[in-house]
Amino acid sequence: MTPWLHVIGIGDGGLDTLSPDAAHRLAQAEIVFGGTRHLAMLAAHHPAERRAWRSPFADTAADILAARGRPAVVLATGDPSWFGPARWLGTVLDAGEFAVLPAPSAFSLAAARLGWSLEEVRCLSVHGRPIESVLAELSDGARLLLLSEDGSTPALLAARLCELGFGRSRLHVLEHLGGSGERARSSVAGTFDLDEVAALNTIGLECRVEEGVRTYSRVPGLADDAFRHDGKMTKRTLRALALAALEPMPGQLLWDVGAGCGSISVEWLRAAPGGRALAIEPVEARRAMIAENAARLAPSGLGIVDGRAPAALEGLPAPDAVFLGGGLTDGLFPAAFGSLKPGGRLVAHAVTLESEAILLALHEVHGGELLRVSVATAEPVGPYRGWRASMPVTHWHITKQGAS
Template structure:
C-alpha cells in the first residue's frame, strides 16, 4: 500500500517517487475531492466512505494488491497516516508526503514554524485553543468546514481576542485558492469553502492562562470544594508528570488537579473519580472550557469506580481518603506507581501517618496564611494546614 500525500495542486505537487507509486497502483482509494484532483487516472478508483472508519475494513480487504491511498499533505501530521499504519505491518506500506498545510501557510506568511502552534480541529472543539490564547502567540488551525471560520472568530471575540488577525486560506495551493486577511471582529460575511485553514496572530485584552502550574482559582467553577492555588501548585510538583503518563485523580472536586495535569503536556492522560453527580458534571464543564475535554470523568466512589479504568502511572487522592482505599491501591496497582495524597482533617491525617509508617515516602505539613484586614491594620489569616504524603509503591 502506498500512502500518497496530496495538495490542492494535484499532480503538479507530487514528487517523482509519488508519481511512480501512483502509476504502479491497481487501485486508487481516497476521498472524492482528492480523486477529482487527479485527472486521467487509468486504474480503478474507490471513494473512501463516511465515516472514515468504514474504509479501513474495505482497505484491509485489498491486501495483496497494489493500492494507493490518497490523503492530505503530510500523512503523519494531523493526517490519516498513523491510523492506516496501525492496521498494517511495517513492510506492507510506504508513505509519500508533500508539504503540509502548516508548512505552506508558514511559508506564505513568513512565520517560523517551530515557534507557531499548529492545531488540527477537524473533530475537536475550539476550546482546545484556550491554553494558547495570549497576545503575540501565533496559531495555525485546520478546520473541518468553511462554517468553522465564523465559529472561530466568534470564539476569539468571546475570549477577549477580537483584535486577532486572521488569515484564512481556502484550497491553499490549488486553482480555487482564496486568501482573506481580517481582524476577527471584522470577519467578512463570505461563504468560506473547504478545505480551510486559518492562521491566527493573537491580539487583544483577553485573559491568558499561566504557563506555570497553579492557575488562579477563578479559572475553575466550583462549589468551594477545590484544591487552592498554592497547594495545587505544590501537589502538581509532587505528582511530577512525565510525558505519556496516566493520572487517577480520586475525589475530583472541581477537577482542578486533573485539568492542570493535562495542561502540563499534550500526551498526558487523566481519569477523575467524583462521587457527587453535580460535581462530576462541573468537572467535565471545567475541562471542556479550559481545552482539555479529553479528561475522563467517572461518577462513583473509589475503589469500586476504578474498575475498568486504564491502569495509572500516578494516583492523587484529594477526597475519600481512608485505610480501605489505600490498602486496595497497595494490593492492586503495579510496583513503581507514584501516589500523592492530601489530608486536611485529623482523621485523614491519621490515615496518612499510619501509611507513612508502613510504607515510608515523604510526609509534610504545609500551612498557608494570607493578609487580612484586622481592624484598621492587617494581620495573617491562616488556612487549614494540609498534610501531604507522597510515595512510590
C-alpha cells in the first residue's frame, strides 16, 4: 500500500530545514493538518486546504478519514513518533496508509547538547499532561528529559521537586533547540532563578535527593509506615503477595475494592508505568488517606470512587485486575469477576471465618490458587525475643480465561 498521508516533522528552523523528500511531499499536498503554529508556516500561495486540529483532538479523526486517498500532510514538531501524532494516527489509519518523515527530536538534540546517552535517560512529556505524571520517575541519580508545556514549566517543576525532597536536583533548560535562538541554561531546583524561559523548551533533569529524605523502591512491598493509615490496610508481606498475583502491567486498570488507605492501588501504579487504578472506598476519612498517599507515592493514574461494592462497581470501565480486600460479601465476586476482562487477574483476601467460607466455596467452583498465610514477627519478650503471630489470611487468586 502506498501512503497517501505523510507526517512531517519540523525543526526549530521551520520549513526551510525540511529534507528534499519532506519538502516535495508538502508541496504536493492537497490537505495539510496541524496546529495553528505549524499551519502559519505555510506560504500564503500554497494551494492546500488547511485543517487545524480540533478540540478535543480525537475529533480530528473524522477529518483524517474524510481525506483518505488524497495527497495529505500532517505537520508536527521534531520527531512525530516521540509524543507526537504518529501513535494516535496508528489508531485511526492502517499502518500502510501513512509514513513518518521525522526531524531530529528534542530528546536527541538535548542529549547531544548535554552529552547524555539516550539509552540511559528516561524521555517523558508534560506537554498537555500534568507535572505529577512524571514525578513517579524521580530517584536519586536518575536523568530525565522532559518536553515542557510552556515557559512556566521549569519553575513549576523546580517547586514540586523541592516539595518532594529533590531540591538539590539540577534543571538544564534548553530553549529553541536546533534553531537560531537556541539557548541553554541551568539552575538547581532549590534556588531556581531562570526567567523569561521560551515557550518551546526541553528540560534535562539530574535528580538529587536531599540528605535525610526517604525515597522508595518501585518494587511492591513498601514498608507499612510509608502510608498514612488507620490500621485497616493490607500489610507489607500480604501486599507484596497480592501484587505479585495481580501482575501489574503498563497501561492496565486495577479495581481496588474496599481500598482502605489505598496501599494496593499505590503500589500497582508504582509498578505499572502508565497504569491506572480505581480505589473504591465508602469511608470518607479513608478516601482522604488514599488521596494523600497517592499524592506522595504515585501522583498519577488514580481515581477514587465513593461507594460500597457491588453497587459502586456499576458503570466503571472494565478492569484488567481486581483486588478484593475490604471484606467479602455475597454478590461481590459475581459483579467484580463478571466485569473483569478475559485474561484478567482477581485476588481476594479473607481474614474472618465468614469471608474465608466464601473463598473456599468460590475456589471449589472456579479453581485458582488458594493459600493460607501466617506471618510471625520477632518481638521482645522480657529480656528475650519471641515470635508474635499475626492473624492468618486466606489468599485466593484466579485468572479469567474467557467469558464468565
